[in-house]
Amino acid sequence: MNIKKSLTYLRWIALAFIFIAVLITVYNLIGYSRIRGNFPPGMQIAGVPVGGLDRQHAAERLVQAYGVPVELHYNDAIIQVKPAVLGFELDLENMLSAADLQRVNQPFWNGFWEYLWNQQPSTANIPLSSQMAEDRLRGYLKDEIAARFDSPPSAAVPVAGSTNFSGGSSGMTLDVDRAVVLISDALKSPVNRVVNLSLKKVAPPRPSFQNLQILIQQIISQSFDGLAEIYLHDLQTNQELHFAVNKNEVIKPDVAFTAASTMKIPIMVSVFKRSKEPLQPSVSDQITLMIDRSDNPPADKLMSDVLDANMGPLVVSQDMASLGLPNTFLGGYFYQGAPLLKKFTTPANSRTDFNTNPDQYNQTTPMEMGLLLSDIYECASTGGGTFAAVFQGEISQNECRQMVNYLAKNKIGVLLEAGLPEGTQFAHKHGWVTDTTDGVIHTMQDAGIVYSPGGNYVLTVYLYHPVQVVFDPVNIMYAQISRAVYNYFNLPTQ
Template sequence: MRGRSFPYLRWISIVLIVLAMLLLIIQLVTYSRIRSNFALGTVIAGVPVGGLDQQEAAERLTQAYSFPVEIHYGDAVIQIKPSVVGFDLGLETMLAVADQQRVNQAFWSAFWDYLWNRLPTPSEVPLRATFSEERLRAYLKDEIASRYDQPAAAAQPVPGSTNFSTGAAGLTLDVDRAVTLIGDALRSPDARVVNLSVVQVSPPRPSFQNLQILLQQVIDASNFDGLTELYLMDLQTGQELNFAYQNGETVTPGIAFTAASTMKIPIMVSTFKRTDEPLPSDLADLMTLMIERSENDPADRLMEQVMDPNLGPLELTQDMEDLGLPNTFLAGYFYAGAPLLQRFSTPANQRTDVYTSPDAYNQTTPAEMGMLLSDIYQCSQTGGGTFAAVFPGKISQNECRQMINYLVLDKIGVLLQAGLPEGTQFAHKHGWVTDPTDGVIHTISDAGIVYSSGGNYILTVYVYHPTQVIWDQANVMVAKLSMAVYNYYNLAP
């Protein structure tokens, strides 16, 4: 019995060995096929490619990254094909890196792990891709922003008032943010929807052209049939508005007007140019009387004390010419019977198309008086500007600030000041004179610097009527012009 059982056991053992060998061969063949593909769990650029060969993996990656990026701008839905922005997927490099992980492990060691169900955990291969940011920006600007941006609408002048209508805010594409968001979507195999960021744009300030329309409407509504010239300078940008207007028609600006007491601004500048700091108390007192009370005798005394006693007005005129103000001059003192020291011919008073009977003793133009105020302002802000260039070392920043402080003392509550809200800082000098030949006023003027939260600016207005300037009519008109300009700079958001 024992002899017979042995062959059976031997054959059983042989069969088991053969079966084991067959099973091993089958497993080896199966593993060889698996090893020729990427290992299970392999991820390239966020796309699972385990069990795929290189061609299949390349097709899957290309499909995932060729899908358009969907962008939302408000209610609009736009699709961007990656090729439009030059998207280039680095397939060869990524597949090579993944394949290198496959072959790095020794065959038999890897096979042994396979037999024991110890599957490899390959590292994810990062995305290798590029796109043209320049092309993306161009696409966003030319195809998206140009179509879907909503430009802000500027406020418009309201006829018959000193106000502007409320403008409309706009929306504009945040291109920098969009480039970042779309770039992230192009690099993602699944998160390919982008909500674009937009920036709300406040309504722009109306143009100076629209402001001029409003100001001319104010003049028309006042029924003033004389001549008005206005000069405005934006002290933030240096932009200027200068026009003359009469009976519904524009006139070329740069008209010679009687300066009257606005000439005391040049007198103040020339005085500070010729005195050392601090201003002596006697001169300071005269300056206060000249500016705050608009008295003429202190103006004469200042020129007599700091300039040539006889030719002081001509020295002042030379200062203005040096500053580039050829139409601004003082040809004699203010006191009654003062001799005319020189007769001046200027570009402004030689015009033949318009005539305001300017005083032979003192003349200016609205623009030149405004530019002189600008020189004072710039000097007070930085210590530089025209004064530093033309009168080096003669007028300091502190002295320019003192000039503004003196001009703030001119508180009359009419003309330009009447159009400003209570408490607005306004450094100015007004002027008018009664004609000794007929006893009426022909010219009224006001020139000053307005400090406001919406921006600082210079405004000068000169009005003339050959018969008579009616005070109430002219005063209300000038106040409304001032109010309109203030409203322009301080539009409600």
């Protein structure tokens, strides 16, 4: 009997434990079911914890986290801007739907078991989904940041009475491309919302060509009251400066000048056009004498032997015309008493407003001689340019480099060369003519390519005076013009 009572008690106790266990299980099932209606503990959406939150509260937390203004630092200035202003927008529906899908797909009893035993569930992180209007961000950076805080550089200005420039200063500008990347990253982070904007130091620009022209005109006015025509070609940007002054008044350029020894540059081009590589030593020697010593007999011999025994000068003229240089021609050989093979009428020597009484045997304009030098430079640098288009396969890049070398050997220490720093490569040809009638100089020229650290350029300066070009003051003026242009291309950075 006692044994039976003991078994009965044990049964009731067992039933009680089972009942309690069932109650606990039901209680936990109810609790888990409530929790399962929200996002599971440990879940993150776009790096923001949303565990235990329902859909609405999760959305509010995301908007709050990603709605914090981004703080932009431009040097000492601090700018706070809302993400919407920068074109940033969360794709809440997409992220919440992805989180819902992951929550629903978790097996019920697996989740309940983890909940029942208080196990930390495996964390899930839904990636950020957003839209970025980059054009709006760029517009804000340019119109609101750069426009307010950038300090643009200031150009140097010529110093009156000298060949120098001063006053230029560097600037600081926003690196917009880099800023777009940094700000985009900050907008996509719920915690890293501070951006130190990248800035670029901008060197002071060169003065305008107009200011350079004013400086050159001032230099001319101090030393020369005749006609001076200047042509300058920036070989990096293709920008040109071309003007003429007569008695310190600006006149229309493209005046016909006696080419004198600068005509030996076109002769050299025509010789190379008709010579095979490598040059015969006899031809090379004649070019050296023609360019370096400026002798006329070697020029005549080259035209006669290489171009045409009788019509060599006209061959040079035809080559120049094919290059688009109608004002540059040779009407005959250089030797005394040479017959005039052809009388040339050109746009330049047909002008009625100004006449330099150019030699009917050889003429050019400062611009055309400058353009020819630019063609030589382009051919030597790239193998392309006008020579490649007009003289297809007849003048190689190596031959153009040889032309530059011949011109660079012309060391005279005066005129434009005198204004250049020692060691500067200057490939040029100079010339002047002593009139046989009155025994004085009326025309003087120097034309060449300058290779400088700040940029390479072509400069031609042609002078004419009806009475006399006096060498000493004009020589100083040439040097000053050359120095002013060199300083223009090689301004110090501040």
